[in-house]
Amino acid sequence: GAGVSQSPSNKVTEKGKDVELRCDPISGHTALYWYRQSLGQGLEFLIYFQGNSAPDKSGLPSDRFSAERTGGSVSTLTIQRTQQEDSAVYLCASSVGLAGEDEQFFGPGTRLTVL
Amino acid sequence: AQSVSQHNHHVILSEAASLELGCNYSYGGTVNLFWYVQYPGQHLQLLLKYFSGDPLVKGIKGFEAEFIKSKFSFNLRKPSVQWSDTAEYFCAVGMNSGYSTLTFGKGTMLLVSP
Incomplete structure (x- = not known):
């Protein structure tokens, strides 16, 4: 596709439930990154x-968080037994080269709300 | 671990005012430096970057930034802001050693009043 896409755009879940967040990077980008953005906290690198x-x-903040990537493309971030402090916007980014040396292209994010 | 500090969390300016957003980092080695911007309702996007060479770099929309190695700084500037510059600005640092990730500052929210 033209850019990085993420789904769902919004997710509301109850404390203790598991959630899966999906990222489709730009085709051909070998590097993929997950970040968490909380209000006033900037971007926190995850994986x-x-x-x-x-x-x-x-x-990754705890063993409740895991991620995988298949086929060098789509990635899924899984949060098990969600807690209220997991509420944040989860951003995915991809790049051709390493992030420290190349521009990252960001997706629109998934806003996770844990009730 | 490296860290990035952005001096102001919120900045309010009138149109045509000059802008300078501070960014300092803590890392003694060679770094690559970035400013990203997030306009309301839009994705984060690259504003400008510095890898080497001329320490004064120019980016999109009239922005520029100056790398001052002795001060560990990479401040963002624009001579005359516009209402459309209202956005959140993030400074980021990458270590130029094949390391894989960036460290981001906490961001500065800029509000430009017409």
Whole structure:
């Protein structure tokens, strides 16, 4: 597609439920990133993929968070047993090269609300 | 770990005023520097970037930024802002060592009144 797409755009869930967030990167972009954006907190790095492997998972806040990427394309971020503090906008980005050296293209985000 | 500090969380200006948004980072090695912008209702997008060479870089929409290595700073400037510049601005730093990710500042919300 023309840009990075994410689904759903909004997700409201109850505390304790699991959620899956999806990201479709720009075709041909081998690097894919997940961030979390909370009000006044900037962008918090979660995880990075190069192809299907995740060399850097250092930002995942707890073992309730996991992510996978298949076929070097679509990625899914899963949050198990959601908590209210998980409420945030989850952003996906992709780039041709490494983020530290290349422009990242961001998706519109998924706004997660945990009641 | 590296960190990025943006000095102002909110800035309010009138149209035609000059803008300078501060950004400082903590990392002693070689860095790549970015400013991203998020207009209301839109995706984050790249405004400008510095990798090497002339420390004064120009980006889209008349923005520029200056890298001052001795001050660990990469401040964003625009001589005359417009109402359409209302947005949130994020400074980001990447280590030029093959490291995979960027560290973002907390953002500065700019409101330009007509």
